[in-house]
Amino acid sequence: MNHQIVPLKAGLYFVATPIGTARDITLRALDILASADVIAAEDTRSLRRLLEIHGVPLGQRPLLAYHDHSGAGTRGKLLDYLSQGKSVAYASEAGTPLIADPGYHLSRDASEAGYLVTSAPGPSAIITALSLAGLPTDAFFFAGFMPNAKNARKTGIEAVKDVPGTLVFYESPRRLVEMLKDAAHVLGGNRQAVVCRELTKKFEEVQRGTLLELVDIFHERTIKGEIVVLIDRAGANESSEDDVETALRKALETMTVRDASEVVAQAFGVNKRKIYSMALSMKD
Numbered sequence: 256m257n258h259q260i261v262p263l264k265a266g267l268y269f270v271a272t273p274i275g276t277a278r279d280i281t282l283r284a285l286d287i288l289a290s291a292d293v294i295a296a297e298d299t300r301s302l303r304r305l306l307e308i309h310g311v312p313l314g315q316r317p318l319l320a321y322h323d324h325s326g327a328g329t330r331g332k333l334l335d336y337l338s339q340g341k342s343v344a345y346a347s348e349a350g351t352p353l354i355a356d357p358g359y360h361l362s363r364d365a366s367e368a369g370y371l372v373t374s375a376p377g378p379s380a381i382i383t384a385l386s387l388a389g390l391p392t393d394a395f396f397f398a399g400f401m402p403n404a405k406n407a408r409k410t411g412i413e414a415v416k417d418v419p420g421t422l423v424f425y426e427s428p429r430r431l432v433e434m435l436k437d438a439a440h441v442l443g444g445n446r447q448a449v450v451c452r453e454l455t456k457k458f459e460e461v462q463r464g465t466l467l468e469l470v471d472i473f474h475e476r477t478i479k480g481e482i483v484v485l486i487d488r489a490g491a492n493e494s495s496e497d498d499v500e501t502a503l504r505k506a507l508e509t510m511t512v513r514d515a516s517e518v519v520a521q522a523f524g525v526n527k528r529k530i531y532s533m534a535l536s537m538k539d
C-alpha cells in the first residue's frame with residue numbers, strides 16, 4: 256500500500272494526476288485522495304479507476320463530478336463542505352487542475368471566501384514537454400489551445416509572436432499540421448520548434464526541427480494522441496539569410512574565409528560549416 260491516511264486541515268486540495276503513466280502520481284497526492292472528506296473530479300470514472308489502480312478506497316465518501324461549467328450548483332455544494340470544515344480534494348481528468356483544465360472558478364470562489372486553498376503538485380504536460388524539448392526554459396509562455404478557426408488561430412499566434420521566451424501550445428492531433436503551417440506563416444518557417452506527442456506513454460515521441468521541417472515530417476502521417484507544441488522565441492535563428500550574407504560579405508573584406516565564417520556563425524548562432532561553404536562560394 257502506497258498511501259497513508261493523514262489528518263488534513265479543512266480546505267480545498269488541488270491534486271495533480273498522471274498525464275499517461277498511472278505510477279507518476281505522487282505519494283502525497285495518494286495520501287490526500289485517501290484522506291480527504293470529499294472528493295470532486297472532472298471525470299469521476301477516471302478518478303475511480305486511478306483510486307483502484309493505487310488501492311485507495313473511496314469508502315462512503317462523496318465523489319462529485321465538477322467542472323467549471325457545472326456552474327454555481329456543484330461549486331456551491333463544494334463550498335458548503337468547506338464551510339462545514341471539511342477537506343475537499345479536486346482532480347481534473349489528467350495532469351494539474353486549472354492548467355487548460357477546470358478548477359479556476361472553484362479556486363477563486365474558495366479563496367475569496369477565505370478557505371484554505373492548497374495543492375499537491377505533480378505532472379503537467381507543459382513542464383514535461385519543456386523538460387525534454389531542448390528549447391530554452393529560462394522563460395516560457397503557455398498559450399494553451401489556439402482557436403480552431405484558421406484566422407482566429409493566426410491572430411492568436413500573432414499575439415504571442417514577440418514573447419521573449421519559449422512558446423508552449425496544447426494542440427489536437429487533427430489540427431497539428433494546420434497549426435504548424437499557420438505558425439510558420441506568422442513566425443517564419445525557420446523558427447525552431449518541437450512536437451511532443453504521448454508524453455510518458457508507450458508511444459512517446461519528440462520531433463525537433465524548424466516549423467517547416469515539422470510540417471514536412473507530419474503532413475503525410477495519421478497523427479494520434481496528445482500533443483504539446485513548443486516554439487523557440489524570435490532571436491538569433493530568425494535572422495534572415497540576407498542579414499547573414501551581408502555580414503559575411505563584410506567580414507570577408509577583411510578576414511580569411513575561415514575567420515569570417517567563424518565570426519559570423521558565432522554572431523548569428525548558426526551552423527559554422529554552412530557559413531563556411533557560403534563564404535567559399537562568395538569568394539568564387
Ligand code: SAM
Nearest residue numbers: 274350351354356379380425426453454481482
Ligand atoms: N491539465 C493538463 C496538464 O496539466 O497538462 C492538461 C489538460 S488539457 C485538457 C489536455 C491537453 O494537454 C492535451 O490535448 C495535450 O495538448 C496536453 N497533454 C496532456 N497529456 C499529454 C501527454 N501525455 N502528452 C502530450 N500532451 C499532453
